Amino acid sequence: MLPAEAKEFTGFKARELPEGEYLVPGHRACQGCGAALAIRMVTKALGNRIIIANATGCIEIISSAFPQTAWAVPWIHVAFENAAAVASGIEAALKVLMRKGKIKKEKITVLAVAGDGGTADIGLQALSGALERGHDFIYICLDNEAYMNTGIQRSSSTPYGARTTTSPPGKKGIGQVTWKKNVAMIAAAHSIPYVATVCPTYYLDLMNKVKKASLITGPAYIHCLSPCPTGWRYGTNLTIKIGRLAVETGVFPLYEIVDGRVKITHPIRRLKPVKDYLQLQGRFRHLGDEHIHEIQERVNKEVAKLIALEKFGSFYKTALSYF
Amino acid sequence: MGKRIGIEVSIAVAEAVKLCDVDVISAYPITPQTHIVERLSEIVADGELDAEFIPVESEHTAISVAAGASATGARVYTATSAQGLALMHEILFIVSSMRLPVVMTVANRALSAPISIWCDHSDIMAERDIGWIQTFAINGQETYDLTFHAFRVAEDHRVLLPAVVNFDGFTLTHVIEPIEMAEKEAVDRYLPPFQPKLRLDPDHPITMGPVGVPEIYSEARRQLEVSLLSSKKVIVEAWEEFGRIFGRYYHPIETYRTEDASTILITMGSATETAMLAVDSLRDKGQKVGLVYIRLWRPFPHEEFFEAVKEAKVIAVLDRAISYGMGGGPVFSEVKASLYNLTQRPYIKNFVAGLGGRDIPIENFIEMVDRAEFSAANGLPPTYEHLDVREE
Amino acid sequence: MVKIDAIMGWKKLNLGAAITEPGSASLFKTGSWRTQRPILDKEACIRCGRCWIYCPEAAYSPNGDGYFICNLDYCKGCGICAEECPVGAITMVLEEI
Structure with a gap:
């Protein structure tokens, strides 16, 4: 159930966005980095009463090279696969220290940040454990669809057909041969109170969902498509446009799942062809029409599935409809 | 002086942890350690100890939860054994290098393969160089006493390092021994409340675990090394004080x-x-x-x-x-x-x-x-x- | 390689090499990475703030008159602001050496 505070939250206004910056200029992200932009928006939405547990990855290394830090909020990095576990410890400590009167009682949002490798691959177990245990925290996956920090290797979140340095197209290969793992739905299967997908192109949607996630008690999972000019091979000025096309083609639909109820938050009934999205990116340049068609079919199916989920109203009703 | 009672050593360790008024316990079952966390879960469920008991999904997470909680300023305890300790390996170095005074009991057990749940010291010997204070108990009373000592030394501002108390699987963990139990008042005198020097706090935002560029990595590691080497003085002092309060004296x-x-x-x-x-x-x-x-x-x-x-x-x-x-x-x-x-x-x-x-x-x-x-x-x-x- | 000031010996290092000065990365000027810079046409600008919200560097900030000004100390020249400006008020020009 949504607490009253969350129900009262009517959303940020484009003209009155919070001015605070908590990932300050001087960080070392690549030009046009979608992940740095996304985390800037996330922290803007949350304000400074937060503690961040960051997994190893792009955002970790670009923000914390000794002796300087780009963080203006408390932040900790422990390892690659355990952001959700470290966040669990922080949340538990805050809870008990406040209860015992050792620190002052207030609402502090615990935010775990990880990339797609740290989430869909090596960190999946720790994430599942933390969601299942019900810690009051937000987990955000900044999904740039490969291990960009180590030099663009494929992850289980890399889309079908994409070229990476470990899924190279060749005489016998087409690039990535597996379909993107759907971690948002895996998170939803834990029956947590809040799951959402976001993309920094839709900044109000992103900030509103993050804020809502912080107002809900219990675990919230947010999956953020974070376009990456370096790994996806497109001009650094196109990050926002690529994100827009990912949503408009249905490749990355925006939705939220509140208490199991699916709501698509950006219309996906009239979609642009996926080719519009793929052709702007060097990682898909080798794909022929046949493979693009295959991807289109898959996207159509996934979108239809999502629309069906929304129509039935909830996972629960979907399940009932089979009987 | 406390009462001497017949008690399983693992249960006695849990009772010691209770007297230390820990804030967060992360727990994952592994033989022969499990009785400690089982008893702690009962202690928390019965309201005898106000702590967060977190039953995690692996030892890797147990130690990661401990790291996060300790960095937030909580007194943290966990326990493990053998394969569990090996699974923690990666994080053990990080906990010491980040100077987080986590206390862990290790019920010493053989490493696989072939799988063996019984005692030897292979598990902890593979972790010799993790930068933690490590003590060995020879019987139940010592295991019990070393638990208080571990918290006191780990949290001392001259030290601020994690500590392991080793006790042998089965030959100690599952043995019922007469153990002189401590009075709460005496433990409170011995172990002051944990005052973190640095913690994750929105009022004073700090960055913990930054990227150690080549210009600073050596210094960071040297700091850890010196802290561990010089902790001996505090360790000995804390044993002397333990002797004065509890009448049992220990030496390196x-x-x-x-x-x-x-x-x-x-x-x-x-x-x-x-x-x-x-x-x-x-x-x-x-x-x-x-x-x-x-x-x-x-x-x-x-x-x-x-x-x-x-x-x-x-x-x-x-x-x-x-x-x-x-x-x-x-x-x-x-x-x-x-x-x-x-x-x-x-x-x-x-x-x-x-x-x-x-x-x-x-x-x-x-x-x-x-x-x-x-x-x-x-x-x-x-x-x-x-x-x-x-x-x- | 980055020139690192404030490198200290281990005795002066914070516990665990923690950094206690929030946001100190602002000392690190990323503007030198740039090959092109954004030029704002104030006449055309409708002060919507897209350039500001879409800047991965947080290099833009409001100047009080409703305009958003790019701090070239940090602008890496990605060109998102020019691409996303709804009225074409920002153009990217090559940095002259």
Whole structure:
């Protein structure tokens, strides 16, 4: 159930966005980095009463090279696969220290940040454990669809057909041969109170969902498509446009799942062809029409599935409809 | 003075953790450690201790939760064994290097394969260089007492390092022993509340665990090394204070009947009490044999160790683990290294025994003494031998 | 390689090499990475703030008159602001050496 505070939250206004910056200029992200932009928006939405547990990855290394830090909020990095576990410890400590009167009682949002490798691959177990245990925290996956920090290797979140340095197209290969793992739905299967997908192109949607996630008690999972000019091979000025096309083609639909109820938050009934999205990116340049068609079919199916989920109203009703 | 009661050692450890008023416990079951966290879960469920008990999905997460909670300023406890400790390996270095005073009990157990739930020291010996304070208990009372000591030392502002208390799987974990239980008031006098020096706090935002560029990594590691080496002073001080309050005194290196001993046995853990019986029996026969047991394994107490063995001509070292490819066991390596710079070095022989729960009876220790003395007398190379292994 | 000031010995290092000065990365001027810079045409600008919200560097900030000004100390020249400006008020020009 949504607490009253969350129900009262009517959303940020484009003209009155919070001015605070908590990932300050001087960080070392690549030009046009979608992940740095996304985390800037996330922290803007949350304000400074937060503690961040960051997994190893792009955002970790670009923000914390000794002796300087780009963080203006408390932040900790422990390892690659355990952001959700470290966040669990922080949340538990805050809870008990406040209860015992050792620190002052207030609402502090615990935010775990990880990339797609740290989430869909090596960190999946720790994430599942933390969601299942019900810690009051937000987990955000900044999904740039490969291990960009180590030099663009494929992850289980890399889309079908994409070229990476470990899924190279060749005489016998087409690039990535597996379909993107759907971690948002895996998170939803834990029956947590809040799951959402976001993309920094839709900044109000992103900030509103993050804020809502912080107002809900219990675990919230947010999956953020974070376009990456370096790994996806497109001009650094196109990050926002690529994100827009990912949503408009249905490749990355925006939705939220509140208490199991699916709501698509950006219309996906009239979609642009996926080719519009793929052709702007060097990682898909080798794909022929046949493979693009295959991807289109898959996207159509996934979108239809999502629309069906929304129509039935909830996972629960979907399940009932089979009987 | 507290009451002396018959109690399983694992349960006593849980009771000690309760008296330490910990804030966060992360727990994952693994034999033979499990009784500690089972009892702690009951203590928390019954409201005897106000703590967050977090039943995690792996030991990797257990230690990661501990790291996050400690960095937030909580007093944190966890416990593990064998494969669980090995799974924590990656994070153990990080906890010490980030100077997080987590306390962990390790119920020493063999590593797979073949899988064995029984006692030896392979698990902790693989973690010698993690930068944690490491102590070994020889019986239940010591395990109980060392738990209070671990928190006091770990959280001391001159130290701020994590600490492991080692006690042997089954031979200690599952044994019911008469243990003198501490009074809450005495523990409170001994262990002040944890005052973190740095913590994750929105009022004072800090960055913990930054990227260690080559210009600073060496300094960060040197800081850890010096902190661990110099923690010995605080460790000894805290044992002295423990003695004043509880009447039981501990030292980095303990000796048993070493006065005028020409041959000295070196042990760690629960086998020590058996070795004492062997020493008694050999002394009864007029042999000048003594025993030295290492309580403080990290930081290694070189001076105290030297003082304890300096008169001996022959040393027989027991190892309950193998240093593969080196020949012999890890305690042997350390003891040799520690004494190498002496001009008059004793003859040091190594015996590997008690792997994977194999019993080490009194006769084994007598055999060690005999064989070591024989090798020394006949000028044989000071190598290592396995005891009680079928060689056919 | 980055020139690192404030490198200290281990005795002066915070516990665990923690950094206690929030946001100190602002000392690190990333503007030198740039090969092109954004030029704002104030006449055309409708002060919507897209350039500000879409800047991965947080290099833009409001100047009080409702305009958003790019701090070239940090602008890496990605060109998102020019691409996303709804009225084409920002153009990217090559940096002259």
